[in-house]
Amino acid sequence: MSSEAPALNDQEPIITISGMNKWYGNFHVLKDINLSVARQEKIVIAGPSGSGKSTLIRCINALEEHQEGSIVVDGVQLTDNLKNIEAIRKEVGMVFQQFNLFPHLTVLENCTLAPIWVRKMPKKEAEEIAMHFLSKVRIPEQASKYPGQLSGGQQQRVAIARSLCMRPRVMLFDEPTSALDPEMIKEVLDTMIDLANEGMTMLVVTHEMGFARQVADRVIFMDAGEIVEQNNPEDFFHNPQNERTKEFLSQILRD
Amino acid sequence: MADQDKTGANFVPTPPRDAPVNTVGMGAMIKKNLFAGPVSWVATPVLLFIIVSVLWHVFSWGLLRATNHGASNRTCHLAERTSLLSQHEITILMADKLLLSKSYQSQDQRQFWVDSQSTWGRFALGTLGFGPSYGELLTAEIMGNREVSRALSQRAEILATINKDIEFIERNPDPDATLHPGLANVVAGKDLLAGREALKAAVTAQDPVAFEAARSEFDDMVHWGEAHNGACWTVVKRRWQQFMYGFYPKEQVWRVATTALLLLLGGLSLLWPGRSSASRSLSAAVVGGLIGYTVSSGVGLASGGLLLALALSVGLALLYEQLDVGKRGLIFFLGFPLVAIWLLIRFSLPQAITLPSTWGQWVFGLIMMAIWALFFWQSWQRQTQSHSFKPITNLVYLAVGVLTFYVFLTVRVDVDGQQLSSFQELLGRLRLSDVEVDNVWGGLLATAVTGLTGIAVSLPLGVILALGRRSDLPIVSTFSTGFIEFVRGVPLITILFMASVLLPLFLPEGVTINKLFRALVGVSLFASAYMAEVIRGGLQGLSKGQTEGADSLGLSYWQTQRFIILPQALKISIPGIVNTFIGLYKDTTLLSIIGIFDLLGVGSRSVLPSLEWARLEAEVYAFIALFFFVSCFFMSRYSQHLERRLATGHEH
Ligand SMILES: Nc1ncnc2c1ncn2[C@@H]1O[C@H](COP(=O)(O)OP(=O)(O)O)[C@@H](O)[C@H]1O
Numbered sequence: 001m002s003s004e005a006p007a008l009n010d011q012e013p014i015i016t017i018s019g020m021n022k023w024y025g026n027f028h029v030l031k032d033i034n035l036s037v038a039r040q041e042k043i044v045i046a047g048p049s050g051s052g053k054s055t056l057i058r059c060i061n062a063l064e065e066h067q068e069g070s071i072v073v074d075g076v077q078l079t080d081n082l083k084n085i086e087a088i089r090k091e092v093g094m095v096f097q098q099f100n101l102f103p104h105l106t107v108l109e110n111c112t113l114a115p116i117w118v119r120k121m122p123k124k125e126a127e128e129i130a131m132h133f134l135s136k137v138r139i140p141e142q143a144s145k146y147p148g149q150l151s152g153g154q155q156q157r158v159a160i161a162r163s164l165c166m167r168p169r170v171m172l173f174d175e176p177t178s179a180l181d182p183e184m185i186k187e188v189l190d191t192m193i194d195l196a197n198e199g200m201t202m203l204v205v206t207h208e209m210g211f212a213r214q215v216a217d218r219v220i221f222m223d224a225g226e227i228v229e230q231n232n233p234e235d236f237f238h239n240p241q242n243e244r245t246k247e248f249l250s251q252i253l254r255d
Numbered sequence: 256m257a258d259q260d261k262t263g264a265n266f267v268p269t270p271p272r273d274a275p276v277n278t279v280g281m282g283a284m285i286k287k288n289l290f291a292g293p294v295s296w297v298a299t300p301v302l303l304f305i306i307v308s309v310l311w312h313v314f315s316w317g318l319l320r321a322t323n324h325g326a327s328n329r330t331c332h333l334a335e336r337t338s339l340l341s342q343h344e345i346t347i348l349m350a351d352k353l354l355l356s357k358s359y360q361s362q363d364q365r366q367f368w369v370d371s372q373s374t375w376g377r378f379a380l381g382t383l384g385f386g387p388s389y390g391e392l393l394t395a396e397i398m399g400n401r402e403v404s405r406a407l408s409q410r411a412e413i414l415a416t417i418n419k420d421i422e423f424i425e426r427n428p429d430p431d432a433t434l435h436p437g438l439a440n441v442v443a444g445k446d447l448l449a450g451r452e453a454l455k456a457a458v459t460a461q462d463p464v465a466f467e468a469a470r471s472e473f474d475d476m477v478h479w480g481e482a483h484n485g486a487c488w489t490v491v492k493r494r495w496q497q498f499m500y501g502f503y504p505k506e507q508v509w510r511v512a513t514t515a516l517l518l519l520l521g522g523l524s525l526l527w528p529g530r531s532s533a534s535r536s537l538s539a540a541v542v543g544g545l546i547g548y549t550v551s552s553g554v555g556l557a558s559g560g561l562l563l564a565l566a567l568s569v570g571l572a573l574l575y576e577q578l579d580v581g582k583r584g585l586i587f588f589l590g591f592p593l594v595a596i597w598l599l600i601r602f603s604l605p606q607a608i609t610l611p612s613t614w615g616q617w618v619f620g621l622i623m624m625a626i627w628a629l630f631f632w633q634s635w636q637r638q639t640q641s642h643s644f645k646p647i648t649n650l651v652y653l654a655v656g657v658l659t660f661y662v663f664l665t666v667r668v669d670v671d672g673q674q675l676s677s678f679q680e681l682l683g684r685l686r687l688s689d690v691e692v693d694n695v696w697g698g699l700l701a702t703a704v705t706g707l708t709g710i711a712v713s714l715p716l717g718v719i720l721a722l723g724r725r726s727d728l729p730i731v732s733t734f735s736t737g738f739i740e741f742v743r744g745v746p747l748i749t750i751l752f753m754a755s756v757l758l759p760l761f762l763p764e765g766v767t768i769n770k771l772f773r774a775l776v777g778v779s780l781f782a783s784a785y786m787a788e789v790i791r792g793g794l795q796g797l798s799k800g801q802t803e804g805a806d807s808l809g810l811s812y813w814q815t816q817r818f819i820i821l822p823q824a825l826k827i828s829i830p831g832i833v834n835t836f837i838g839l840y841k842d843t844t845l846l847s848i849i850g851i852f853d854l855l856g857v858g859s860r861s862v863l864p865s866l867e868w869a870r871l872e873a874e875v876y877a878f879i880a881l882f883f884f885v886s887c888f889f890m891s892r893y894s895q896h897l898e899r900r901l902a903t904g905h906e907h
């Protein structure tokens with residue numbers, strides 16, 4: 001499903017983060033982040049562990065609150081107004097490292113819960129949409145199973161389908177393949193590539209550099225809570241500017 | 256076999272082998288679990304022996320030798336006494352045997368054996384049971400023996416007590432007006448005093464034949480006594496009503512029974528889903544029928560009214576069972592408490608509902624028909640949608656509809672010479688008196704009301720307190736924490752006293768709340784605090800990812816709690832929740848301390864102190880203990896069943 005006609009001008013970025021700072025208590029996690037994401041853009045965020053990648057994307061759908069600066073998603077300013085937060089969460093899907101599926105609900109129920117209760121969709125329609133997206137991630141036959149009965153790769157694909165059922169305009173991925181056995185990484189990445197080819201706006205925290213090369217419009221390198229460098233994948237991998245970036249790349253691309 | 260190397264060749268998995276024979280099967284299981292080492296070689300037989308002998312004694316006392324006839328403890332007393340007669344027979348027999356034995360000669364030896372008869376000698380000889388008849392044994396020597404003469408005189412005393420018991424039983428006839436046949440034989444057959452005289456005479460005359468004849472007169476009585484000298488369940492049977500309802504007016508007891516049946520109807524359909532629809536309909540129809548019958552016989556409806564009540568109750572029960580589980584739950588949890596209060600305390604219909612005119616009857620009848628039609632239409636829709644035609648359901652619907660229509664509009668009954676429609680009769684009969692709660696409700700009624708209210712209130716309140724304690728809002732979390740810690744830190748009995756003494760002080764002048772209600776509040780609040788902590792444990796067992804997953808989908812706080820967090824947290828907490836339920840249920844016995852006659856209170860403060868049932872502590876407490884055990888065991892089993900049913904693959 002390609003994303004529907006945007007409500008605002010196509011040229012307007014779908015996410016605008018400006019001058020954003022975040023602290024955990026006294027610990028300054030995110031420092032002066034400025035980032036704008038165009039519609040249908042695919043961004044890969046890389047960086048060493050603890051650099052604030054997760055925190056950054058979690059601020060976008062208000063799983064974490066920021067203390068300074070502004071975040072605007074699809075024309076909605078993210079404040080601590082619950083209405084705005086709910087409005088933004090409806091439009092922003094998120095896939096977690098640990099899947100975070102609901103183990104007491106079947107795969108189908110995992111997918112239909114939010115459309116029924118948040119989008120107020122009739123159950124029948126929600127189920128049709130869920131089956132559509134479960135087919136897209138290639139596991140329609142697992143619809144009546146419980147997450148605990150599926151493999152990790154299958155669970156992560158269910159998680160992707162579950163987010164897609166809300167018809168989000170933006171998808172956030174926080175290391176979606178880090179908890180998977182090597183055999184299963186590919187099936188999840190393939191699903192994400194399909195999604196990218198259909199024009200979804202995606203922000204992906206990952207260390208899968210092959211994926212970054214193939215899909216990303218832009219790669220962002222973060223360290224110590226700051227965006228150190230950003231570039232298209234070609235230049236990012238072959239011609240990094242910053243010493244810190246070079247060091248990082250030499251470490252993860254050793255082989 | 257040489258070292259295997261599968262490189263190069265195609266990999267072929269080795270076929271699995273069976274486990275070694277001596278590690279599987281019954282024999283291995285017994286060896287491994289019961290006779291693993293020297294300790295278990297000793298412990299297993301010893302424990303088995305203890306278990307078997309305890310069980311045997313309980314079984315023999317509580318079932319084999321139990322009595323439940325008669326009108327008071329006298330019957331059981333009689334059984335005990337008469338069975339003692341045979342014990343003395345053994346004493347006599349044994350002394351006889353010893354004295355006649357050729358194995359010892361001297362007076363000293365003889366004395367030794369006689370003295371030791373109360374220990375192992377008694378055991379050995381008594382149980383072996385060999386012995387010549389009285390006739391042979393009654394020699395002058397025996398009659399001179401002081402053991403024997405003591406036994407004889409004790410026997411005479413026992414006979415005197417028996418006589419008194421029998422006289423008492425004759426003076427206070429059985430409420431059933433007929434004595435149990437065995438007991439009747441005992442009471443009617445023997446002139447005890449004459450029998451006693453005959454025995455005495457035979458002894459004095461040293462006439463073995465006469466003694467044997469006099470003694471065998473009592474055989475039937477002794478046999479009856481031996482067969483009935485166990486538990487005296489007469490007390491439970493005769494005071495059953497009190498154990499169940501306390502002092503609820505006898506002629507109104509059907510109201511309690513109806514409430515219990517309604518509870519059963521709701522309980523069966525909510526707690527035991529997943530049965531075939533035929534079985535569900537059947538149980539609903541049966542319980543519905545029982546409800547109709549209980550109400551009718553309670554208010555004295557007959558013919559048309561009975562038919563109407565039966566049709567209505569079976570029909571409504573079936574319609575209720577047709578609803579989906581959410582609606583059934585809603586109706587039950589909102590409707591049942593109201594209906595129960597109405598039934599148990601205040602049953603009088605408001606004046607406004609009285610519609611004695613014919614058109615009122617038509618209006619009411621048509622409303623009933625409309626409701627019926629709505630249900631039928633819904634069911635029909637479901638059937639056509641799922642393409643599964645249910646002939647029995649449809650038949651039942653039609654039958655209920657026609658019957659309702661027929662009974663409402665046509666049947667006339669004769670009430671005190673007046674021709675009334677059955678509808679008018681029903682309304683007229685349902686005008687009942689109010690029942691006081693304090694000092695009237697008691698027994699199982701009080702226990703169950705407290706227990707069930709406590710359970711029904713403490714679960715939701717516990718959930719709210721648990722969520723409150725984890726809330727981000729400081730006021731909410733401080734309040735919840737404070738409440739939980741305070742209530743948990745105070746003994747229940749203090750809370751009950753506070754509820755019964757302090758609560759009235761806060762009420763405006765002239766307003767009174769009944770004692771039971773105050774206790775209910777106390778028990779419910781107390782259980783809620785425990786419940787909150789159990790549920791909080793469950794909440795903490797969930798990973799943060801669950802909330803984040805729900806948040807990221809845009810679910811609101813309450814939606815997240817309702818659909819994601821609570822179902823899982825409650826499921827994890829089932830053992831703890833049921834544990835709290837069981838504790839709460841048993842704690843209801845404390846009500847007797849603040850003057851409410853709950854099940855235990857009826858036993859200890861009403862039944863046992865009465866002269867009729869004195870000295871039956873064992874039976875009364877065993878009955879109460881058994882009752883609590885059975886209900887708690889049921890709860891525990893049900894919770895395990897629930898855990899299994901809710902298991903969804905392996906969870907992480
Ligand atoms: N809830 C929290 N409270 C305090 N510190 C946190 C919290 N979450 C993350 N941090 C810290 O913030 C920093 C950035 O974390 P994170 O965004 O998870 O990094 P990344 O995803 O890049 O590995 C880390 O140093 C981490 O220890």
Ligand SMILES: [Mg+2]
Nearest residue numbers: 053054055175
């Ligand atoms: Mg991270």
